[in-house]
Amino acid sequence: MxxxxxxxxxxxxxxxxxxxxxxxxxxxxxxxxxxAPDYKEFIPRNSLRRLSPxxxxxxxxxxxxxxxxxxxxxxxxxxxxxxxxxxxEKFLNTFITSTSDxxxxxxxxxxxxxxxxxxxxxxLNNHAYNMTHTxxxxxxxxxxxxxxxxxxxxxxxxxxxxxxxxxxxLEKVQPSLIPNGYPLASGASFFAISGEKSKxxxxxxxxxxxxxxxxxxxxxxxFLAKENCEMVDLILTSGDxxxxxxxxxxxxxxxxxxxxHYSSSAFATHIAHDFLKNNDAETALIVNNLCxxxxxxxxxxxx
Amino acid sequence: MSDLKQTLxxxxxxxxxxxDLTPADIKDDxxxxxxxxxxDSIDALEFIVLLEQNYGIKIADPSEGKDIFQSVNSLAAYxxxxx
Numbered sequence: 471m472x473x474x475x476x477x478x479x480x481x482x483x484x485x486x487x488x489x490x491x492x493x494x495x496x497x498x499x500x501x502x503x504x505x506a507p508d509y510k511e512f513i514p515r516n517s518l519r520r521l522s523p524x525x526x527x528x529x530x531x532x533x534x535x536x537x538x539x540x541x542x543x544x545x546x547x548x549x550x551x552x553x554x555x556x557x558x559e560k561f562l563n564t565f566i567t568s569t570s571d572x573x574x575x576x577x578x579x580x581x582x583x584x585x586x587x588x589x590x591x592x593x594l595n596n597h598a599y600n601m602t603h604t605x606x607x608x609x610x611x612x613x614x615x616x617x618x619x620x621x622x623x624x625x626x627x628x629x630x631x632x633x634x635x636x637x638x639x640l641e642k643v644q645p646s647l648i649p650n651g652y653p654l655a656s657g658a659s660f661f662a663i664s665g666e667k668s669k670x671x672x673x674x675x676x677x678x679x680x681x682x683x684x685x686x687x688x689x690x691x692x693f694l695a696k697e698n699c700e701m702v703d704l705i706l707t708s709g710d711x712x713x714x715x716x717x718x719x720x721x722x723x724x725x726x727x728x729x730x731h732y733s734s735s736a737f738a739t740h741i742a743h744d745f746l747k748n749n750d751a752e753t754a755l756i757v758n759n760l761c762x763x764x765x766x767x768x769x770x771x772x773x
Numbered sequence: 774m775s776d777l778k779q780t781l782x783x784x785x786x787x788x789x790x791x792x793d794l795t796p797a798d799i800k801d802d803x804x805x806x807x808x809x810x811x812x813d814s815i816d817a818l819e820f821i822v823l824l825e826q827n828y829g830i831k832i833a834d835p836s837e838g839k840d841i842f843q844s845v846n847s848l849a850a851y852x853x854x855x856x
Contacts, residue, residue, distance in 0.1 A: 516811050519790040571831070572822045574788070576815060 471771065472618055472663045473673035475627075478534035479740045480504050480527040481657040482729050487534070492745040498729045500653050503636075506530075513593065520576055521589065522556040524635035527658035528586040529593045535629055535662040536594055543662070544625035545599040546590055547617045549609035549632035551732030552640075553583030559637055586633055599625070605679075607648075607708075607758060610736040611766035614677045621665050631660030632733035648730060648760060650709075655729025659736035672746050674739070675699075675769040683765035690757060693767045703751035706738040708760040725760075735766055742770040778849045785845075788823050789816055801846045809844075817842060830855050 479485040482498055484505050504527065509518055512530045521529065528548070536543070561577040579585075584602040591600050599620060605612040610632035617630035636654040640647075644654060663674070676697050683689060686709075694702065705721035724741065728734040735758040742754035752773065758766035782796035785805075789812065803809045806816070820842050824830045830852060832838060841851045 515793065516813075519792055520815075568826070570822070570826045572825050574822050575818045579815070 471673045471675055473668040474661050474663055475668045476535045476538040476662040477740050478531035479659040479737050480506055481737050482655050490744050490748045492741050495727050504656050524554055524633050525589050528633040529589050531658050531660040532590040535660050539662045541627050543627050543629040545620040545628040547613045547630040548587040548602045549613035550583050551606050551609045554581050554585050555635050555637045557581040607732045607760040607764050608679050608766045610733045611677050611679050627664045632736035633658035634731035634733045652725045652730040655731050659740050670747050672743050672772050675771045678767045680765040683763050702753050702755045704745050704754040707757040746772045778845050788819050802844050828852050828856050
C-alpha cells in the first residue's frame with residue numbers, strides 16, 4: 471500500500487484546498503478553464519511571469535503538497551501526455567513566421583514535456599530523482615508505477631502527479647484524437663505518497679496498465695481478483711459506465727466532471743481519495759479507458 | 774529619443790512578460806538587471822532578440838551586452854547609434 475499524505479489539484483472544479491472534493495463536484499463548466507488560486511501567493515513574481523498555465527498549475531500543486539507535508543521529497547515524478555502546449559505553439563509559430571535570425575528563447579526552453587518537473591525541482595529547490603513520463607492517456611498511471619518503484623527502492627517521500635493544458639488548436643484536432651465529444655480541459659493533480667501510513671490511512675493499493683486492452687470487463691475482474699478485492703464502493707470511469715455487479719453504487723463517468731484531458735485519471739484519484747475519506751466506504755476503482763486499447767486501473771483503498 | 778525610450782519600455786514589458794509593470798514604472802536610468810527590474814540571463818537573450826527583431830541590430834560581440842543592457846538610457850543610445 472502506498473499512502474497518500476497530501477493532495478493538491480487545480481481543475482475546472484473547485485478543487486484547490488478543498489477538503490471534500492467529492493461532495494462539491496458539479497458538472498463541467500465550459501465557461502471557465504480552471505478554478506485557480508492567486509499564483510502570486512505561491513510563485514515569486516519574477517518566476518511567474520515566464521510560466522505558462524500548465525507550469526503554474528503544476529508548480530503550485532507541488533508547492534502545496536510540500537507545504538502540508540513539511541518534508542523534502544526523495545523523488546519527483548510527473549506524467550503529461552501533451553506537455554507544455556502553449557509554449558510549444560508559441561515557439562513553433564515564431565519559428566514559422568519570424569523573419570529574424572534569432573528566436574525568443576523562453577518559449578523554446580519551456581516547451582519540453584519535462585519542464586513541469588524541472589520547474590518543480592527549481593521551485594522546491596529539490597535536486598532529487600526527477601522523472602517525466604509521457605505515455606499518452608496512461609501517463610499518470612505509469613508515473614504512479616514509477617513512484618511505487620522509487621518507494622520500493624528505498625525512497626521515503628515521493629511527489630507524483632500529472633498536468634495537462636488545452637490550447638485552442640486542440641479543439642480542431644480533438645475529433646481525430648479522442649472522438650468522444652467531451653469538452654477539452656486543463657488540470658493538474660499532485661500527490662505526496664510514501665510507504666508510511668497517512669493520517670486517514672488512504673492509499674493506492676495497486677496500479678495496472680495495459681497497452682493492448684481487448685476485454686475491459688475481464689481485465690477489471692482479473693485485476694480485482696489479483697488484489698483480493700471483492701467489493702468496490704465506487705467506480706470512476708473515463709468511458710461508458712462500467713457494468714459492475716460488485717459495486718454498491720453507480721459508476722461515475724469522471725469526464726463529465728473533469729472534462730477531457732489525457733491525465734484526468736489523476737483528478738479522478740483525488741475524487742476517490744476524498745470519497746473514501748468522508749464516507750463509510752473502503753474501496754474505489756479508477757478505470758481509465760480514455761483511448762481505445764489502452765487501459766489504466768487504479769485501486770484506492772482505506773486501511 | 775524620448776519616444777524611443779517609451780517604445781522600448783513597452784517592448785520590454787511585452788517581450789519579458791512583465792505583467793505587473795507599466796512603462797511609467799521603468800525609470801530611464803534604473804538598472805535593468807540585478808537590483809533594478811531583477812532581470813536574468815534568459816532576459817538578456819530576449820533583449821538580443823528584441824533588438825534584432827524590432828531594430829535590425831545584431832550584437833556582434835556578446836561581451837558588449839553588459840553595457841548595452843544596463844538601462845533604458847543605454848539601450849536607447851545604442852539603438853540610436855547603430856540603427
